[in-house]
Structure formats: C-alpha cells, structure tokens
Amino acid sequence: MDYRFQYGVVWQNLDALFQGAWLTFQLGTLSFAGGALIGLICAAIIAYGPLLMRLPVHIYVVAITNTPALIQIYFLYYGLPEFGIRLSSEACLLIGLILNAGAYLTLIMRAGFLSVRRTELEAGLVLGMSVVQQIRFIVVPHIAKSIYPALANFFIVILVMGTSIGSIIGVDELTGQAINLSSVNYRWLEYFTVVALIYVVLTFVASIGLALLGRWAFRVRARIF
Amino acid sequence: MERLLEQIPEFFTAANMGLLLEAAYMTLAMTVMGCLIGFGLAFILVYLRQTPGLWALPLRVVCITYVEFFRRIPFLVIVYLVLFFIQALTPNASLFTIAVIAICLYSVAYTADIIRGGLESVPHTQIEAARTMNMSRLQTLIMVVLPQAWPVIIPPAIAFAVSFIKDTALVSQIGVFELAFRGKELNNQGYSGVLVFGTIALCYFILSFPLTLLGQHLEKRLATPRGQRSARKVRRT
Amino acid sequence: MPHLAVNGVRAKYGAHEVLRGISLSIEKGEIAALIGPSGSGKSTVLRALVGLTPITGGHVEIAGETIDYRNANAVRAARDRMAIVFQQYNLFQNMNVMRNVTLAPIKIKHRPKIEVEAEARRILDLVGLGDKHAAYPDQLSGGQQQRVAIARALALQPQILLLDEVTSALDPELVNEVLDTIRRLAREGMTMIIVSHEMAFVREVANKVVFMDRGEIIETGAPKEMFDNPKTDRARDFFGKILRH
Numbered sequence: 001m002d003y004r005f006q007y008g009v010v011w012q013n014l015d016a017l018f019q020g021a022w023l024t025f026q027l028g029t030l031s032f033a034g035g036a037l038i039g040l041i042c043a044a045i046i047a048y049g050p051l052l053m054r055l056p057v058h059i060y061v062v063a064i065t066n067t068p069a070l071i072q073i074y075f076l077y078y079g080l081p082e083f084g085i086r087l088s089s090e091a092c093l094l095i096g097l098i099l100n101a102g103a104y105l106t107l108i109m110r111a112g113f114l115s116v117r118r119t120e121l122e123a124g125l126v127l128g129m130s131v132v133q134q135i136r137f138i139v140v141p142h143i144a145k146s147i148y149p150a151l152a153n154f155f156i157v158i159l160v161m162g163t164s165i166g167s168i169i170g171v172d173e174l175t176g177q178a179i180n181l182s183s184v185n186y187r188w189l190e191y192f193t194v195v196a197l198i199y200v201v202l203t204f205v206a207s208i209g210l211a212l213l214g215r216w217a218f219r220v221r222a223r224i225f
Numbered sequence: 226m227e228r229l230l231e232q233i234p235e236f237f238t239a240a241n242m243g244l245l246l247e248a249a250y251m252t253l254a255m256t257v258m259g260c261l262i263g264f265g266l267a268f269i270l271v272y273l274r275q276t277p278g279l280w281a282l283p284l285r286v287v288c289i290t291y292v293e294f295f296r297r298i299p300f301l302v303i304v305y306l307v308l309f310f311i312q313a314l315t316p317n318a319s320l321f322t323i324a325v326i327a328i329c330l331y332s333v334a335y336t337a338d339i340i341r342g343g344l345e346s347v348p349h350t351q352i353e354a355a356r357t358m359n360m361s362r363l364q365t366l367i368m369v370v371l372p373q374a375w376p377v378i379i380p381p382a383i384a385f386a387v388s389f390i391k392d393t394a395l396v397s398q399i400g401v402f403e404l405a406f407r408g409k410e411l412n413n414q415g416y417s418g419v420l421v422f423g424t425i426a427l428c429y430f431i432l433s434f435p436l437t438l439l440g441q442h443l444e445k446r447l448a449t450p451r452g453q454r455s456a457r458k459v460r461r462t
Numbered sequence: 463m464p465h466l467a468v469n470g471v472r473a474k475y476g477a478h479e480v481l482r483g484i485s486l487s488i489e490k491g492e493i494a495a496l497i498g499p500s501g502s503g504k505s506t507v508l509r510a511l512v513g514l515t516p517i518t519g520g521h522v523e524i525a526g527e528t529i530d531y532r533n534a535n536a537v538r539a540a541r542d543r544m545a546i547v548f549q550q551y552n553l554f555q556n557m558n559v560m561r562n563v564t565l566a567p568i569k570i571k572h573r574p575k576i577e578v579e580a581e582a583r584r585i586l587d588l589v590g591l592g593d594k595h596a597a598y599p600d601q602l603s604g605g606q607q608q609r610v611a612i613a614r615a616l617a618l619q620p621q622i623l624l625l626d627e628v629t630s631a632l633d634p635e636l637v638n639e640v641l642d643t644i645r646r647l648a649r650e651g652m653t654m655i656i657v658s659h660e661m662a663f664v665r666e667v668a669n670k671v672v673f674m675d676r677g678e679i680i681e682t683g684a685p686k687e688m689f690d691n692p693k694t695d696r697a698r699d700f701f702g703k704i705l706r707h
Binding site for chain 1: 228293294297298300301302305390393394398417419422429430
C-alpha cells in the first residue's frame, strides 16, 4: 500500500473532534428527550384515544418509520425555506431527529402501554384519577422496567446513527468535524479511523452508563454486549 | 405553494420518472445484496465465534470485536472509511463496489447479533442430546439448532431489512445513483424541496412498507408453536 | 472382564469438586442403580461417562479398553457404545417421533434407512408407541415423550444404557408406563446404569445398588442387603429417612 499514515495532524486537532463529540452527545440527548415526550403522548393516544386521534398518530408513525431519516431531514432543510421558514442546520437536524425518534419511541412505548391490564387503569379511574394521572402513577411505573432496555438501546441508535446525518447538512457534530478537518489536511483516513474509535468509546460509555442507571433505578439487567 | 403546483408537470416527466425508477432499483439491489451476503457471512461469523477450545480464543475475540465495533459506529462513517480505505489501495474502484462492501460490513455486524440471539434461544439441553448421539457441531447446528432458531431470527431479521432499505440512503453521499442521490440532484436543478423529497419519501415508503407488513404478519404467526410447525413443514428436517 | 470399569474418577463444576474418586464396575447384562441425596453426584457420573462433564482425574474402561476423555476420537467411541436418556427427555422439538428415533442411526451411524425405520417401528412398539410415529413432541404427554427418548436411545444399539432420573420429571400416573418399559429392557438383558429416586423400583430391578453422597461412593451391595441392612451410618440414615413412607 502506497499510503503513509500521518496521525500527527489528528493529534493536534483532537480538541475540535472532542467538541464535535460533545455536540453529538447534546443533540442525541435532546432528540431522545423530545422524542420520548412525543412517544409517550402518541402511545397514550393509541392505547386510550378515540379513533379520530388515533388515525393521525398511526399515519405519523407509519410514515416516519418507513422513510429514511436522511430524506426527512432533507425535507425540512430544503422544504421549509419554501414556506418562508429559515432554520439553521442544527435546528433542522434537531427537529428532524425529534420527529423521527418520536415515531420509533411511540412503537416502543405502545408495547408497554398495551401490557398494562385494563383492570389496573379502572382501579385508578375509580379512585378519581384523570387519564394523565393514571399514566403517571400506574402505567409509567409499571412499564418503565420492561421497556427500559429497548429505550436504552434506542438512545444509542439516536446518538450514533441519527446525529451523524447532521454532517450532511453542515452540522459540526463528530462526523461533521471529521469532514471539515479532513477537507483541510486531506488526512481523511486518519481522521475517520480516529472518529470511529471515538464513536465506539462514546457508545460504550453511554451503554455502561445506561446499564448502571437501569440497575440502580429499576433493577433491570440491560445488555452491554 | 403556487410554485410547487407549477412544477408538478415539469417534474413528473417520463425522463425524471425513469431516473427515479432506476434509482429505486439501485436501492433495492443494494438492500438485497447487503442482506443476502450479510446474512451468509454473518452465519459463518457466528459459527466461527462458537468454535470451542483454547486455541480458538483469538478467533472468538476477533469475531466479537468485529461485531461490537461495526455496530457502534454510524453507517455514514463506515461508508466513508471504506471509501478512503479502498481508494488508498485501488484508486479506480467503482463506487458501487465500495457501497456494497460498506453495506456488507454493516449488515454482517447486525445480522450476526440477530443470528446469535436466535441460536442462543435454543435450550442447551437440545445440543447436549445431539452431542451424546455423536452428532458433530455442524450437524447439530444444521439439523437441531437452526430449525428451532428460525422463528426467533426471522422477525428481527426482517425489521433489520426494513431499516436497511432506509440506511442505503446514506450511500448517496459517495455518489451512488440511488434514490436519495437523485433526489438531491433534482432539488439542485431547482425543483421544490417539498415536491422532490416528498416524492422520494413516497418511493422509499413503497419499497419498505410491504416488508414492514410482512414482518408484522410473520411475527404474529411465529409466536405460536402451531404456527412455527406449519412454517417448518415447508422445510423437511 | 467387567463391561464397564470406573476407576477413581474425579470431576468438577467450576471450582467445586462434584466427583471425588468414584470407582465401580459393571458386568455385562448387569443393572446398577445409583442412589443418594441430591447433589451427591449421581447424575454427574452418567454425564461424565458420555463426555458432557469433563473428567479431571481417574480413568474409565469399557470392555477393557481405556478411554481418554481428552481425546475427541475416544469420546466419540465411548458415545458410540453408550446411550443416555435424560430427565427432561430432550427430544428434538423440530422433528416428529420417527425422525427423532431414526436421525442418529441414519445420519451418524450410516445405517441403511429401510433397516433403521423397520427397527424403529419395532422399538416404538416395544415402548408402546407404535401408532405415534408421526406425532411431534409437543403433542405427546411427558410419559410418552420419555418413552420416545428411551426408544431413541435404543435405536443407537448401545452396549450400555444410562438412565438419568428418567421418571423424576413425570406426573405420578405416568411413571409406571416408563418403569414398565425399563422392566422389559431388563428382561432382555441390557446393561444399564440407572439413577433414580424410585426406591421400590430400584429394589425390584437392580442387581447392584450404589449409594453415593457428596461425590463419593459410600456403600455398594445387592438391593436386598442395602435396603434391609445397610452397613454404614450414612446409608442407614438415608434409608431410614426415605423408607419411612
């Protein structure tokens, strides 16, 4: 092979990469949080809502989960300006990821919602709880433990896969930084191998953190490997 | 909005639709290749990973490391890595080949995990019974374990195939003429983003929704022993 | 020359030594019963013989030939001569009864299919399941599944049959059909090692009773002597406890 590896440059610009990693983490966390909220509401609608509300939710979920996240983000980034809305790349990415996560998290949470028996909810109703209170005090504690592994796993997915799409529309998260720096020194291979390793470390740390959180909060044994 | 309506007849020309059709075919071709090759290689990987004996420890470690590594980096990064790596070796490699390699590396890692989960779901006692009858490791795997592992492997495998169709969109970044690439191209030519990407989204939807439905149907059918048995009758064990 | 000779065999599960020097010998056609409290290592002896639990000391001889269990070929030869029936039957769930019984003889021992299937029918009749050859395991009762497991073991034409607590997982009313099958085999002169809790049955069928406790053989003898007149304290303690009801 005729290529000489020069990792020196990468070493010099490590802080830029770490900044990218930090942005990745922030975007991932915010997207997950927003998506989880949407997921909770939509799952509740699917489980308890009237047909008129369930239908749009189903359409939303089916549409998002059968189309690529990249296209959804392109749609926002190139489509919104036509309605006069000009958002930054980061905002587009965030909105796109939140909507995307919301659909998948709806599916995860729906499974949880459906596992709560009607009788438990009726007990809550009899005690005078509103739907929101029922969800908060009966459903969530009941399902939190069983859906936690799926949630934790999805967080990793959003963190790693989702945020990297931002690089395509110019967001300076980890992959974006790699592209920026590589365009300057042309050390693509070196930068990307280091970035790959950073992703692995990032997801490992996140996995372990989530596993420990699960063990502490719910006594759930979540997979690391 | 009027601009969008004006563009519709210009957009939906035979030429453009032809391009999109070709691009859809490309997307589908990459998905199928990635899944089939990925599944085959993943199977071998899982088999190697289970090789017993102390001498095989390095082999087992390599297999585990591969899967864990490629599952934890974004597909986009894998695509770029393969691109730069291959171009450093052979500058004239075709983009399609590079895309397929990246796809296979990615799909092997995920599929291997699915297959391993399926194989491990078969009670160990089945394997013990087979070994005491002097069945070799390969015979046990093919005649006893695999037939019982299928119902556990298929639903997540189909789910992965569905997500895979969507992941191929990222290959557009290295210039392969699939749907996302054509979409970006048409948008660059001046067509409305809403129109273009709405249409592209619809194309992806048409490709992936039937598979989603198939997956849901099979998941329901394979959940019961009777369903599994009638599914197995297709294959004589 | 004894059919099977076990000399000072030791085995471990992790750090815990399960067999601490087991020695026994069995003649051709003899039926030995291993009895004792839970955790005494009785099942482990059988598992060690078929190579499922590694042997860490001592050796095993079959018809005078020593078997080195670290050698894969030797293990294969040992498995060729012995067949084991498990407590949980372990039938192959993805195959029907006939296939379960004929798979190994056809695919592993390479015997002709017609011959094997004819013999399989004979054996299934012997265990009383002649009409069930197309059934799948999940369609059969526990007792029926266990009898299929015995048929599957017999189809291998073993020299020695190992029965590991084959009635322990069965409902009481299903136990007798399995015991009857074993009685029939005993009459036909099959060399067997039986691990069982069914004391009345052991007393009736066994030629030799081996009492084990905590990985060691405490006492060996003919059933009548062992049950009526155990010589060691531990054996006396055990028999006193179980035979009270």
